[in-house]
């Protein structure tokens with residue numbers, strides 16, 4: 001069991017700062033996901049924690065002990081890599097037993113431990129086979145078995161499922177989550193796949209350019225992203241962004257786009273966003289599921305527009321819609337009947353809109369049920 005803390009950690013390779021003054025606190029027993037695009041610095045961060053890289057600056061603290069000068073083999077952390085390298089000539093048993101044999105564990109103890117882990121991973125019936133006789137998912141389980149058999153303090157996983165096909169990934173996601181629930185150990189799981197992070201993580205850290213953008217529970221990251229990067233990395237299709245002008249008018253504030261105006265009399269909104277100026281530019285963020293398409297004009301006020309393209313995906317349809325100079329994506333039901341060019345009326349779930357700063361891209365406002373925004 002271990003908590004992991006990283007303080008002001010920096011690692012630069014020639015011109016690239018892969019990890020930049022990074023701070024992170026991972027609790028004991030947590031399933032902690034690090035989500036970021038390729039090049040974000042995720043692998044470097046894991047390699048620093050496990051001790052395969054030396055930091056330029058900063059501290060790595062495991063269970064209240066600074067481990068900067070402790071050799072990787074003494075940190076008692078195991079790392080599972082994207083490319084699982086099993087020994088091709090060794091049986092599943094011998095592959096899993098390998099780290100224990102290196103530690104000179106007695107053979108009878110090895111037998112007990114390997115069997116126990118194999119049962120946990122549901123590969124106990126494969127112990128006498130060699131890797132080439134196994135499926136991709138089974139091989140992945142063996143690699144995981146080998147990493148966990150010596151019961152380290154924490155498990156670091158670097159995109160362990162990215163080489164598997166979609167169906168296997170789905171199955172392994174469940175297995176890993178189950179395994180962590182059984183073991184109750186600290187898992188640090190790196191991925192570029194938002195679905196993996198959302199479905200497995202107790203908490204998610206979103207990382208970009210060597211910097212952590214936000215750390216929160218999955219639902220909070222999705223519901224209240226701190227900036228446009230985080231808003232984009234979670235959600236499929238991602239959040240729609242529309243450049244708008246914010247204009248104060250008497251007691252109201254209007255969010256003005258070429259194709260529509262949203263108005264609110266909400267005092268807190270006004271005070272927070274435009275108290276000191278009459279007009280400014282912002283970016284309005286709306287998730288595809290927070291926009292509704294009406295094929296006939298509804299009673300409530302709506303925006304008249306037309307369908308640009310439809311993308312039927314089986315269990316849902318994505319509809320692309322023109323709004324002024326923008327094209328937005330809307331999520332709708334599987335057998336949505338609309339055709340390109342057809343006139344439609346859209347409405348927004350205004351209690352879920354987000355306002356971003358047009359230059360810094362930081363989120364400056366998340367609407368809630370309490371706000372009274374309406375299309376006018």
Ligand SMILES: Nc1ncnc2c1ncn2[C@@H]1O[C@H](COP(=O)(O)OP(=O)(O)O)[C@@H](O)[C@H]1O
Nearest residue numbers: 013016018036037038039040041042043044045
């Ligand atoms: N050993 C290295 N030498 C030079 N550049 C590196 C090295 N390792 C990583 N980098 C660079 O650091 C950045 C972060 O890489 P990495 O940690 O692998 O990101 P991720 O795992 O998120 O894709 C990238 O720009 C990468 O090219």
Ligand SMILES: [Mg+2]
Nearest residue numbers: 042043044158
């Ligand atoms: Mg990587």
